[in-house]
Each structure stands twice: as structure tokens, then as C-alpha cells.
Amino acid sequence: MSLLSQLDQIFVLLQHWVAGFFPTWLQPFVGTVLAVVGIVAAFPGIFAVTTVLERKGLGRIQNRLGPNRVGPFGFFQPVADGIKSLTKEDIVPFTADGLVHFLAPVVLVVAVFLGFAVLPIGRNMVLANMDAGLLFFFAIGASTELSVFMAGWSSRNKYSLLGAMRAVAQMISYEVPLLLSATVIVMMTGSLSTVKIVEAQGGFTGFLPHWYVFTPWGFAGFVLFVIAALAETNRSPFDLPEGESELVAGYFTEYSGFKFALFFLGEYLGMFSIAGFAITLFLGGWGAPFSFLGFVPSWGWFFLKLLGAIALFIWLRGTLPRLRQDQLMNFAWKFMLPMTLLNLVVAGAWRFMGEGILRWLICSAVLLAAYVLLGRVLMRHQKLGPRSYRYAE
């Protein structure tokens, strides 16, 4: 085995080496536990780095410096934040449903961590290579809504409940385009297994990769998926459920101390897992972007792409204002849903049109025309101008 492929497989080799110390019947179990420990250690680690990078990035976008007090350039800020949230008083409202209030953040974090089980982080690096991995991920991802509603309902606070209501409405609405935009990949690959999807994108034409994002339907699917993913993770501009200006903090208004930190962690981990799936589905997973860059370890590519996706999310958060509830719903049902449905048809057409430039032209033209047309229709009824208010008499 060459050094490069050893580096590529370093975590797999490490896992096998450690498992080798145990009796044979215990080895699969130990191997799984090691992989779980790896995931549970790595992604919260990225979460810690992301919080400080996000704050610094947002600061730069607003021409500020961002946190720069704790440690060199403020990079120990997450440590300070962690200590603070661990030592803070944990307040449970007097009239809250104690059990549900306690379970909500736990359910969120557990559900989010489960999503990582089917995420291929590198070559041979997937915890559970399920045949229906994608289905599993979406099923688990949908259960985060449950924890959000548990949090909102059990707090017995109007802001929490409003936030939870918004969250459920938003997440259910965007679940549909999220699934439909991912369905084109399943249609093209013919498999629900995340590992097979990554392998299907593994080839190169010249030095360019066969990523799905470089096809008309793949590009449209990618954009739609990212928008739906933003909404699904309650990130700005879809952060209505926790809109600070109108709902204090939405469904986690009544959470403090470590439970709040758990919500925070769950939210970021949800973002990572969904970004990881966007990478897996459309950006070639752990594959190198150019054929001559194949020497870089596969997990290196995955994490680089993940950081890129996070940077994009932070950039969007620093740019876009929050949507209004009606705009949010209109966008989901009047734009996202028709576009994803059309994308399914386009992907089917692409499949049966055979090789050639013609299918490129037709598919691109159909999608572009639909985009422009739907955009026009959406904008048509907008009366922009000074608002008029009607007050109660």
C-alpha cells in the first residue's frame, strides 16, 4: 500500500488497528464504537471552530473585527463560551412540562447525530452503508421538527410556541422541495445508497469531474436543495422560528445554560449534516474536483467542501434579510415546488435523450424559462412602495 493511499485510509487503518486488540467477536462492535466516537468528536469540533469563524466572518461583512479577545485572534472564544454555558444556571419555567422540556434538546442532538451515520466522509469511511441511506437521512432529519415543537410546546411561553409553530410550518413546507430536489439524484444513480451516489460521480472527462452539479438538472437541483436546506436548518434568511427581533429567541426562549448550548450545537450539526448531504449528492462527495488532485486524501476533500459550504451559509446569513411568513410560504409552494417538479421531468428527459449537445440545450432552456417565468409570476403582485396601515378603532 502506497503512502498516499495509506494517508487516504488513515482513519480506517487506525480503526482496524485499535479493534485488533480485542477478541474477534467483539471487533465489529469496537469498530463501530470507534467510528461513532470519531464522528461525535469531529463534528462538534468543527462546530466550535465554525462559531468563531462565523462571528468573525459576519463581523468582517459588517466592517467589524469580530471576537478577538480570547486567545490568539479570539480563537479560544468557543472554550470561553462552553465554560460559560456549562456554569450558567439552568432555569426551567415553573409551569413548563419538565420532562418534555428536558428531552427536547436531547432529541434534537440525537436525531442530528444519527444523520451522520450514513454520510460518506471519505473513501470507505461511512458508519453504516445502508442501501436506503438517503431515505434514512431524510427520515431522521424530519424528526428534528419534533424536538423543535417539543421545545416550543413544553416551555409554556407564547414566544416559544409561536416560534415552534413557525418552525413546524416552515420545516414541513420545505421538506417537500428538499426531498424532491434530492430525488433527481436517486433517479439518475438508481440507488438510495449514499456510497453508490458518490461512486457514480467519481469519473472524469479530461480533468473535469462527473459531479451532478455540472448538469442542468443537477445545478437546478443543487440550488433548490441549498435553499431548502437553509430553510430546514432554520438558518438566515429563513430564521423566522427564532427571529430575535420579534420572538426573542423563538422555540428556545426558555432555555438557558447547557440546554441552550445543546440547541445551538444541534442546529449547527444539522447544518453540517445537510451541507454534507448537498456535497454527497451534487458535489461529488469526497471526490477530488480535478483528476490531477487525486493525491489529496478523500476525507480532506470532504472537509474542504464542507468548510466551503459553511462559508457560503455564513455569507448568505450576512447578506440576506429575514423573510416574512407569507413570503416564506409563497416561496416554498409557488416557486420551490413547481421548480423541483419540473426538475424531475427535466432529469427524466435528460436520461432518455441520449448523449449530445441537444439535451444540454433543451434541458437548460426549459429550466431557465421556467425560472424566469416563475420569477415574473411571483413578483407580479408585489406592490412595492410606502406601506399603509389600518389601525383598530
Added chain:
Amino acid sequence: MLGEGMLKGLAETAKNFAGSFVSKDRLTTVQYPEERAPVIENTRDFPFLVYDGADDASDEAKLAGLRCVACQICEKECPPKCIYIVKSTDKKPDYVGKPQIYPARFDIDISVCMSCQICVEVCPFEAIKMDTEFELSTTDRFGGLLYDREQLARSNQHYHKIHPTEAAEVDARLAEEKAKSEAKAKAAAEAAALKAAAAAAPKPVVPAAIEQKEPTA
């Protein structure tokens, strides 16, 4: 087209992001403990008591120089009632030399004070002014924020340093008043002297004791 404004916005924020690394002018934040924004002259936060004397005077000298005469107007006017004054039983001369009572206690609870400056506006003696000191954090939220006479006393020089224009006006007014009262005292003395002289005139024979006293009157 749909999404056009979004792309424009993204370009703008990207420009800000990149620009903040290149141009220092973009970063307007003042990194507070190391560098501070200059305090503007009209800044005010909590009141202090003005005393006439050196900046580094002893506590007794500070208290002796306090302009406050414990008239209690500020205490009565204070909207949140954060001033507490106890009058003295004896008197001490003020800046014109007139004997006045002075505050035996003068406490301000700055945790209650709302920096409205009404005490300053109503004070007829220019004895209470607004300070600009804002780093007042303390670990004792009751006693640590209740300031007594010694803590509240600041010299007139300090007042000149933080509010130069206002302090100059106040000084001019005080000097004028002092001159006026001196002139009045002089006039009164002269009148008294004339009266004494007139009273003395019909009697050519003056007792020696009175004759000696006259020039000093």
C-alpha cells in the same frame, strides 16, 4: 429577474468582507480598553461635588473647600431621590467669606441616579456638576455604588478639565458675584464709616477707644 438583488447583495457583502482586510478605514470600531474614543465635552453621567482647592488635596482640605451649603434643593428636586443630605450644626465661611452651613453627609446612590442633571440645574451655588467618569464597576452593588462626600468631591480644576467652556462660564459668574459682594461689603463699610463719622462729628471730644477703632471699621 428573480435573485438579481440577492446577487447584488452578496457582491456587496463580499466587498465589505475583503475590504475590511485591506483598508483600515473601514473598521470603525474603537478597540476599547487599549484605545478609547475622545470624550466629547457635553458628556455626562453622574454628579460630583465641586471643591475649591488643589487636585490632590487632603480629604479635610477637600471637604473644607466644598461649595455645597447643604441647602437641600437638589435632594428635593432629584426625581429618583438618590441624594441624601444631612446639614451640619456649625458654620464655615464660603467663597465670599460668608459663614454657611455645610453638608455633614452628602450621599449619592449612583445605582439609582438617572443622570438627568436636574441637581446641577437647580443648584444656586455651582456646587454640583456632572462627571464624565464611566468606569465605575464594582463587586459590591450596594455599598460600592453609594458614594459619600469624600468620593464625590472633585476639584474645580477637574471640572475645568472635563467641561472647559462651562467651567469658565461658572468661574466668571462666581468672580463677578464675589466682586459684587465685595463691592457691596465695601459700600456698606463706607456707609457705616460715614454714619459713624457723622455720629462722631457733633461730639468734638471723642473717647480714645473709639478713635482707635474707627479706621478698621
